[in-house]
Structures are given as structure tokens and as C-alpha cells.
Amino acid sequence: MATNPIDILFSLKGRIGRTTWWIASLAVLVAAIAGVFLFNEDNFDESAHAIAEAPTMAAFLWAAICGYVAISLNVKRFNDAARSRWLGLAFAIAGAALLTGWGLGAFHHPFAATVETAVFWLLALPIALALAEAGTRPSASPVIAA
Secondary structure (H helix, E strand, O other): OOOOHHHHHHOOOOOOOHHHHHHHHHHHHHHHHHHHHHHOOHHHOOOOOOOOOOOOHHHHHHHHHHHHHHHHHHHHHHHHOOOOHHHHHHHHHHHHHHHHHHHOOOOOOOOOOOHHHHHHHHHHHHHHHHHHHHHHOOOOOOOOOO
């Protein structure tokens, strides 16, 4: 089990329990939301020619860092719950595609009836399923050497 906070948040190796995963995931969610709101302020606007619906570069980079932390938390949680790393990979691919679309300004209105909205929700589905699996599955028994 990882005990160092840096290892818990940034390493893809190791295992973490469900309680640690919940606490760390909620902290990352709060940090991501707060950072995106703070970094999308007008004083971070880097160009008059930027895409109008896209976030600032500072907000995008902050969201990318928080996304990596979420991926590492989920990979370690799936290891602890004896689940395949493919579930973590599906979470990572969907999250990266969602982040890229948001960075390009495609998912600015997630509840409008557009093709971008359908893509947004199709990408959000594997993320939601992976989070539900990580949050509800009990830890696997430790392997006892004979």
C-alpha cells in the first residue's frame, strides 16, 4: 500500500484502499474545479485570437495535471481491487479525449442537442463506469505466500 502522498497522487504503481481513494479523488475533484475557475479569469487570457469557447492554457494545464492524478489514483485502486489495468486504460483514454475536446472548446455546452454533446456523453460513460467500479469494489485479499 502506498503511504507517501506524492506516490499516492503521481505514481502508477502500488495499491490504495477504497477510503484513501475516496478522500484523494474528492480532493482532486475540488482542486480541479477550483483551479479551472481561478485559471479561467480574464487576467490569464493569453491571446486575443484564442478560441472563444476554449479554456485558457493555464486552466487546461491544471485540468491535465488533475486528470493525470485521477488516472494514477484509479490505476492503483484497480490494482487493489484485483481488476484489470484495461479498465484504467479505458478511463485514461476517455479522460484524455474529453480533456482534449474541452481544451478545443467542443464541449462548452454539454446539454445542448448537438453532435459534440453526444460525443461528450459517450466519453463520460466509461469514466463514470470506472469511477463507480473503483468506488464500490472491495479490496482484494492480500496474497499469502505458502
